[in-house]
Amino acid sequence: MSAELAGFAHNYLPGEREGAGVTLLLLHGTGGNEDDLIPLGKQLLPDAAILSPRGKVSEHGAPRFFRRLAEGVFDHEDLLFRTHELADFVDKAADQYGFDRQKLVAVGYSNGANVAASLMLLHPGLFHAAVLLRAMVPFQPEVTPDLSGTPVFLAAGRRDTMIPPDNTERLAAILQEVGADLDLRWKNVGHPLTYEEIEEAREWLSRILDPNGDKTTQ
Ligand code: MLT
Numbered sequence: 001m002s003a004e005l006a007g008f009a010h011n012y013l014p015g016e017r018e019g020a021g022v023t024l025l026l027l028h029g030t031g032g033n034e035d036d037l038i039p040l041g042k043q044l045l046p047d048a049a050i051l052s053p054r055g056k057v058s059e060h061g062a063p064r065f066f067r068r069l070a071e072g073v074f075d076h077e078d079l080l081f082r083t084h085e086l087a088d089f090v091d092k093a094a095d096q097y098g099f100d101r102q103k104l105v106a107v108g109y110s111n112g113a114n115v116a117a118s119l120m121l122l123h124p125g126l127f128h129a130a131v132l133l134r135a136m137v138p139f140q141p142e143v144t145p146d147l148s149g150t151p152v153f154l155a156a157g158r159r160d161t162m163i164p165p166d167n168t169e170r171l172a173a174i175l176q177e178v179g180a181d182l183d184l185r186w187k188n189v190g191h192p193l194t195y196e197e198i199e200e201a202r203e204w205l206s207r208i209l210d211p212n213g214d215k216t217t218q
Pocket of ligand 1: 029030068071072110111112114162
């Protein structure tokens with residue numbers, strides 16, 4: 001059941017104790033809404049809390065997280081404004097629902113992955129980790145954020161006609177330059193996600209969130 005906060009229609013689902021206090025911030029693709037990615041979130045981490053907002057921008061009725069001038073050409077000013085606005089929403093949601101800000105994991109698909117990447121570049125401390133599914137460069141950062149050690153899973157399709165592979169490669173290079181712990185997975189697929197990729201993202205998430213896993217033992 002959708003609620004409203006700071007002008008964002010959204011869903012919040014509290015997590016189970018076994019979810020280790022993680023909250024997934026689910027960010028849908030163009031034309032999606034706050035309900036779309038909930039099954040994906042449940043698949044990725046069944047016991048996590050879920051915060052799932054609907055993008056405020058409407059492109060001929062299709063919700064998005066920021067305006068674009070054409071496919072793959074972003075309205076830079078709007079992108080910056082919407083990114084800060086979304087970060088503010090997350091902050092207010094943490095106050096309202098009482099989830100742990102330190103354990104927020106972004107999960108974005110397509111336009112949602114692009115705004116997640118923008119949030120990482122403009123608000124580097126916001127996410128504990130991020131799962132970016134079909135993402136491209138939101139903007140070239142002028143100031144170098146510090147994303148040292150932030151785990152990022154980036155799933156890309158070699159045959160994606162919406163997200164040019166060389167653009168994803170550029171995003172990967174930017175994330176690595178700013179210190180993110182990047183796991184880039186290429187598949188010979190198009191824009192839609194495959195079951196195999198979701199399964200890989202699920203395994204990756206459980207590994208990086210495992211207190212005995214790689215991240216905390218290094
Ligand atoms: C974007 O506009 O963010 C990308 O082109 C992906 C999409 O169409 O959602």
